Amino acid sequence: MPGFEIFDESEKQQINEVMDQGFTFRYNFDGLRNGVWKARELETLICETLHVKHAHLVSSGTTALTTALMAAGVGAGDEVIVPPFTFVASVEAIVLAGAIPVFAEIDETLTLSAQAIEAVITSKTRAVNFVHMCGYGGDMDGVKAVCDKHNLILLEDACQATGATYKGKALGTIGQVGTFSFDSVKTISCGEGGAVLTNDSQIYANAHMFSDHGHDHIGQDRGAESHPIMGTNFRISEMNAAVGVAQWKKLDRILAIQRKNKKALKDALAQYPEVSFRVITDESGDNAGFVSFFLPTEERTREVVAGLAEQKIPAVFYWYANNWHYFKNWPHIHHMKSPAKLPIDLIADRPDYTQVKTPKSDAIMSRTISMLIQLSWTEADIKMRIDAFAKIFKNQPA
Ligand SMILES: *Cc1c(COP(=O)(O)O)cnc(C)c1O
Numbered sequence: 001m002p003g004f005e006i007f008d009e010s011e012k013q014q015i016n017e018v019m020d021q022g023f024t025f026r027y028n029f030d031g032l033r034n035g036v037w038k039a040r041e042l043e044t045l046i047c048e049t050l051h052v053k054h055a056h057l058v059s060s061g062t063t064a065l066t067t068a069l070m071a072a073g074v075g076a077g078d079e080v081i082v083p084p085f086t087f088v089a090s091v092e093a094i095v096l097a098g099a100i101p102v103f104a105e106i107d108e109t110l111t112l113s114a115q116a117i118e119a120v121i122t123s124k125t126r127a128v129n130f131v132h133m134c135g136y137g138g139d140m141d142g143v144k145a146v147c148d149k150h151n152l153i154l155l156e157d158a159c160q161a162t163g164a165t166y167k168g169k170a171l172g173t174i175g176q177v178g179t180f181s182f183d184s185v186k187t188i189s190c191g192e193g194g195a196v197l198t199n200d201s202q203i204y205a206n207a208h209m210f211s212d213h214g215h216d217h218i219g220q221d222r223g224a225e226s227h228p229i230m231g232t233n234f235r236i237s238e239m240n241a242a243v244g245v246a247q248w249k250k251l252d253r254i255l256a257i258q259r260k261n262k263k264a265l266k267d268a269l270a271q272y273p274e275v276s277f278r279v280i281t282d283e284s285g286d287n288a289g290f291v292s293f294f295l296p297t298e299e300r301t302r303e304v305v306a307g308l309a310e311q312k313i314p315a316v317f318y319w320y321a322n323n324w325h326y327f328k329n330w331p332h333i334h335h336m337k338s339p340a341k342l343p344i345d346l347i348a349d350r351p352d353y354t355q356v357k358t359p360k361s362d363a364i365m366s367r368t369i370s371m372l373i374q375l376s377w378t379e380a381d382i383k384m385r386i387d388a389f390a391k392i393f394k395n396q397p398a
Pocket of ligand 1: 059060061062063086087089090131132133157159160181182183193194
């Protein structure tokens, strides 16, 4: 997945353009910047590649999520459905927007199922934060249909799925609003950065205003702009955007390498009858940032994880026991621990997060292993992994 693996002269050139001729602030200062507008350039590239009307860059994937929620009108007291297998930012963004996370089960796509979403909808549900984990999404037709039926905002967190598509549509552009992360380990890296995607002009206007103190961005004099709404500062800098411009131009190459490397591992794993794979609803659209597979039992899964560790295979993830990606392992979230009182603390009938149970997701995640697909692998790096599989699985019945 990580675009930083192929940093080269092109990222440096882009940054130098900002340092030599441009200005580090993304808005205004026309006289100082000699026509260098890196944030705008990257936004245009994203819109053209993904066939989406609007892309707005912000400082991170996490601030993109908060911006997306607020821009779509999801805020205080609203319930937002979210999966237990995600990144902790999903919950942070909802809580900091004043909204209430409601957990629903995932299925073998490793993402929320339409049925599980429908099962937890209440009169307060406003949105679904659908998280495309590990390079791919799920049953987007089904999920969209449930959201439309219940008049919910579909927010697609595509932070791990830049470049992935479902039936020809880019993930992140199917719902009313979507997000990317361009942090240090994502498919495309800006160092730090994120984006809000939407085809809705009002959501776009809210997003660019909200993430820059409510500025309307009309005219050339920042001091004279009006502020139709209150906002905050989630801006990206021109240096970060510049790195993203160079990276975005490598997206096709990144996807091609990932797909080739993933296929080699997946073909090798497919020989072993005890291995089955994460369900991918449109194989041609997989970003291929990870290969994720299931073993028949939790016990066997832990054995295989240990076997891969013994053979020193790096970047193997057993999310079920991982601190950052599974709700079960987040005591600070169970107790909503915060340095100060949170909006959710004022909501008397909010869920008791110490009591949230997701048995179906537990049953899936306890049997799931993901391996990061890297861009820098040589043939030997791939062979090392395939040989490790052979050692671990060779005693199994054919
Ligand atoms: C990385 C990530 C984020 C947050 O992105 P940052 O840029 O690190 O803030 C949000 N959601 C998911 C699924 C992620 O993987």
